[in-house]
Amino acid sequence: MINFNGVILDSDFQLSVNNRSFLYGDGVFETLKIVDNTILFFEDHYFRLMASMRIVRMEIPLSFTLEFLESQILSLVNQLAIENSARVRITVYRNEGGYYAPNQNSVSYVVQAAPLSDKTYTIEKSNFEVDLYKDFAVTKQLLSTLKTTNKMVHVTASIFAKENQLESCLLVNDSKNVIEAISGNLFMLMGNTLITPPISEGCLNGIMRKQIITLAKQFETIDFVEREISPFDIQKADELFITNVIQGIQPITKYRKKEFEIKLALQLLEKLNAGLNLE
Structure with missing residues (x-):
C-alpha cells in the first residue's frame, strides 16, 4: 500500500507517464525512520522538505503543516502494521504539464513504507570497503545539498561499487574534494579532530549529519571542524x-x-541510541 495525496491505495497503483519526477527529476523527497509510531527527527525533516520545495519553486499547499504530513505518514505505517520500526519515503513532485518549463507549480505527494528489522541503530556490516568514484562529480551548488529525484551520480556510483565488489564509494565535487558517500555524509577522524565537509562543498545537508555534529561536540577530547x-x-x-x-x-x-579503526563511531552510536531512548 501507498499513500497518494491522502488516499491509501494498493502499491500496484501506477503514476502517469507524464509525471514530471519521471520525465525531468522534478521532485524532492525525504527518507524517514519510524520507531514506536514516532518519526525520528521529524521537525528537521519537515523543515528541510519545506526549504527544498521553496528552493525549486514548488507551490507549498496550505495543508502542508508539520502535523498534517506527520498524520499522512503515520496513517500508512499503521495501516501496514509496521509502526514499531519502519522506513518511509515521502516524495513530493510538481504536477504534470509542460516540458522543461512547467505549466504549473502545484504538487502531489506519495508516501511509501517498508518494515525495518531493528529499532536501534547498529553497525550493519563489520567489513565495509570503499573506493573513490571519479567518473562524474557532484557540483558545488545549492541543488546538490537537497534530496531531489535526480541522483544519477549516486546511481552510477552504486553500479561502479557493485561491479568492483565494494560496499560503497566516496564521491568528489568539481574541485576534486571528497564530499560524501553514495548513501550518506562522510566524517573523518584525524588524531583528535573530527572533520566533515561543509555544505558549501556540495554534500547533502543531512539530518543525521546534524545529529552527529551535535553529539561530537559533547566529547571533550574531540575537536570538531x-x-x-x-x-x-x-x-x-x-x-x-x-x-x-x-x-x-x-x-x-x-x-x-588503508584500513581504519572503529572506535569513535561506536561511542557516537551509543550516545545516539541513548539520546533517543533506543537502547
Missing part, C-alpha cells in the same frame, strides 16, 4: 564513517590498502 577533505587526507585518516537516518553510523573499514 568543517573543512574540505582531499583524497590524500583519506589515506592519512584514523577513522572514517558514513551517516544517514536509516543506518545511523556505518564505519568504513578499508579504502584501497
Whole structure:
C-alpha cells in the first residue's frame, strides 16, 4: 500500500507517464525512520522538505503543516502494521504539464513504507570497503545539498561499487574534494579532530549529519571542524564513517590498502541510541 495525496491505495497503483519526477527529476523527497509510531527527527525533516520545495519553486499547499504530513505518514505505517520500526519515503513532485518549463507549480505527494528489522541503530556490516568514484562529480551548488529525484551520480556510483565488489564509494565535487558517500555524509577522524565537509562543498545537508555534529561536540577530547577533505587526507585518516537516518553510523573499514579503526563511531552510536531512548 501507498499513500497518494491522502488516499491509501494498493502499491500496484501506477503514476502517469507524464509525471514530471519521471520525465525531468522534478521532485524532492525525504527518507524517514519510524520507531514506536514516532518519526525520528521529524521537525528537521519537515523543515528541510519545506526549504527544498521553496528552493525549486514548488507551490507549498496550505495543508502542508508539520502535523498534517506527520498524520499522512503515520496513517500508512499503521495501516501496514509496521509502526514499531519502519522506513518511509515521502516524495513530493510538481504536477504534470509542460516540458522543461512547467505549466504549473502545484504538487502531489506519495508516501511509501517498508518494515525495518531493528529499532536501534547498529553497525550493519563489520567489513565495509570503499573506493573513490571519479567518473562524474557532484557540483558545488545549492541543488546538490537537497534530496531531489535526480541522483544519477549516486546511481552510477552504486553500479561502479557493485561491479568492483565494494560496499560503497566516496564521491568528489568539481574541485576534486571528497564530499560524501553514495548513501550518506562522510566524517573523518584525524588524531583528535573530527572533520566533515561543509555544505558549501556540495554534500547533502543531512539530518543525521546534524545529529552527529551535535553529539561530537559533547566529547571533550574531540575537536570538531568543517573543512574540505582531499583524497590524500583519506589515506592519512584514523577513522572514517558514513551517516544517514536509516543506518545511523556505518564505519568504513578499508579504502584501497588503508584500513581504519572503529572506535569513535561506536561511542557516537551509543550516545545516539541513548539520546533517543533506543537502547
